[in-house]
Amino acid sequence: MRPFVYNANPARVVFGSGTIKQLPDEVRRLGLRRPLILSTPEQSRHATQVEELLSSLGIESAGQFNNATMHTPLDVTEKALAVANERKADGVIAIGGGSTIGLGKAIALRTDMPQIVVPTTYAGSEMTPIIGQTENGVKTTQSTPKVLPEVVIYDVDFTLSLPQGLSATSGVNAIAHAVEALYSQTGNPVVDVMAEEGVRALACALPLIIENKDDEAARSDALYGAWLCGTCLGLVGMSVHHKLCHVLGGAFNLPHADTHTIVLPHALAYNAPKVPEAMAKLARALGNDDAVEGLNVLLTKLKVKRGLKEVGMPEDGIDKAADLAVKNAYWNPRPIEREGIREVIRRAWAGEPARSDF
Known part of the structure; x- marks a missing residue:
């Protein structure tokens, strides 16, 4: 232990x-x-x-x-x-x-x-x-x-009245908290259990809500998952994903939940080589052999926007965002290097499927 x-x-x-x-x-x-x-x-x-x-x-x-x-x-x-x-x-x-x-x-x-x-x-x-x-x-x-x-x-x-689109992005925003908790510098076994269960609950419930917004059982499971994921966020430190979202939201006034949804798979792919145990837990929670691909599949099911350009970020903002992201960087399991972070932002801007080839 x-x-x-x-x-x-x-x-x-x-x-x-x-x-x-x-x-x-x-x-x-x-x-x-x-x-x-x-x-x-x-x-x-x-x-x-x-x-x-x-x-x-x-x-x-x-x-x-x-x-x-x-x-x-x-x-x-x-x-x-x-x-x-x-x-x-x-x-x-x-x-x-x-x-x-x-x-x-x-x-x-x-x-x-x-x-x-x-x-x-x-x-x-x-x-x-x-x-x-x-x-x-x-x-x-x-x-x-x-x-x-x-x-x-x-x-x-x-x-129950939360629109399906916002349900999806808000739910993925919650998943992001748990994802980063699984490889946090201040993580612990209790938070790991909550994080994995929170991701599992949301990953199962959100596609059901997209199919039927009035599914009360799915709504209850999603809120339960969100509680667990939010608790994780409150107990341990976050890493590059949250830093990027704070930078992008503040600099370009981008919608909060959409930004988290778009950035998450790319930030995870950036860190993937350094956090194999967290990736295994996340893959299990997502019901996929590969965590990054599991997120790609989930976001496809949820029919969400995948590119920052779709929510108002200009292409010439990529370099500005990269410069801001490497200033006062949060702790991260992989070194925060401008070239790699710029590529994370570029892929997120373009709406490309996430891939672990950084």
């Missing part, structure tokens, strides 16, 4: 269908009197549902802030903080995906307000002490217990 260190993150998780009904009890348990409800404009109906649920049981809220934005831009955070201060909010309830959860974390970072999160996608940010923020086109990340949500309510019902 290899030496390891394992630290569990404190968080209360409520999982099931219809679990939103337990939200008022969780608000009371945290002693909140005026929580501010956060969402994106598209998720405002869910925010209204939460506000009405609390009001029906005599719990006052500080109203809603419905302008959460991808990549957590600083100016949006400042506007949300102004609303929270003006309305004397004492906590936040974030309902939505990574954009909303990121805003809740940004507020908590600056105020220490407790957070309750109701995820509606499979992104996994709710289980991590990690926050990424964007200012002047540069996305930076940090890890601090201050941004770890106190309560996460997983309600499968809120994922």
